């Protein structure tokens with residue numbers, strides 16, 4: 001054993017190894033040292049347990065290479081979404097299109113006109129490059145953009161109704177992921193929550209009888225992740241706007257996902273569009289930038305100049321400011337909505353939602369073909385299933401999809417899942433009825449060979 005310990009190569013030998021330095025590719029030597037220490041640590045403990053017969057540098061080098069490659073990959077990295085959930089918050093919500101990404105890279109790898117007016121040669125306004133497109137698309141008088149829609153709700157309530165009562169239906173006191181709850185946000189903003197109606201029914205006269213001289217706002221919240229079904233009634237945006245006008249109280253709608261496209265055209269159930277809500281006359285509307293919009297994380301606030309001015313001037317606005325990456329992605333993505341057909345094609349979220357069943361089936365067939373071509377020994381077949389929109393949009397809507405079901409002798413679906421998640425480009429699929437499924441609805445065509453390669457790789461582990 002003493003002899004084996006003596007044979008352990010010096011750390012320096014690895015650090016000077018040309019092959020390893022090549023893999024390091026200019027990244028800090030920290031990663032190579034860490035990989036070497038890990039492998040040598042394992043070796044020492046193996047020697048201690050009597051599991052090692054001889055110490056071989058080349059064999060150790062292979063192990064170092066494997067660990068090094070893993071350490072060199074940034075911890076935040078791409079994964080393949082094979083869950084069928086189009087807006088998966090845990091998987092980064094909306095992917096962005098290539099052209100939008102190319103423009104982003106060009107904006108952030110150099111300097112930009114973020115806050116510089118090139119006509120005048122002096123300081124410009126940060127949001128001006130985005131404002132025009134939002135006004136063009138919606139007809140809104142003014143625009144404010146913040147870090148996310150949760151921030152937008154907090155900002156709007158703080159700016160318009162601090163110390164005043166905000167009337168909201170009991171059926172709309174939502175909680176969404178990440179413990180965002182309307183009553184808590186309301187308390188944080190300094191507004192006073194005035195709940196009206198019941199869980200299942202709220203009428204216009206419920207709001208009306210709650211109005212008093214301290215009422216600051218009428219709030220409507222989109223019930224994004226649930227639906228109240230059966231014996232129900234809620235007050236429409238239009239009715240709320242009429243009531244607001246009658247008493248001179250502003251109306252604010254938190255639209256949640258906020259779509260620019262009428263999803264009924266894709267055969268999905270009704271969701272109000274941003275344009276529609278503004279047309280109905282709300283004073284302020286807010287929604288996310290990375291849900292159905294398909295852009296970057298942001299909270300977009302649109303509405304009447306008088307109110308947006310107040311919102312913009314509030315100190316929280318500066319604290320919730322968005323950066324050039326967000327602005328670049330939003331502007332580039334929003335431009336496509338000037339032509340709906342282009343938006344459906346170029347914005348990945350809409351491309352996935354508007355795929356035909358045949359498109360999805362073809363992707364499934366392609367994956368099966370790749371697997372057969374590569375001699376994959378598992379059992380593979382195409383099954384029909386249901387996927388979902390996710391991200392707090394269309395909670396009850398299912399999307400019909402095709403999945404590739406994969407079974408391997410001697411591997412449980414949980415084990416297949418675990419191994420697929422640990423690949424260099426991880427795949428997150430789902431398990432249904434104890435079978436591992438790759439849902440093709442959310443898979444990009446270019447990812448199909450990568451998924452197939454992963455399936456082959458996970459069988460080498462045995």
Ligand SMILES: *Cc1c(COP(=O)(O)O)cnc(C)c1O
Pocket residue numbers: 148149150151153174176180221222223224225254255256257287288289298299391392
């Ligand atoms: C998603 C959602 C939010 C929060 O939006 P983020 O952009 O995730 O901060 C707020 N309100 C509703 C109704 C939502 O659906």
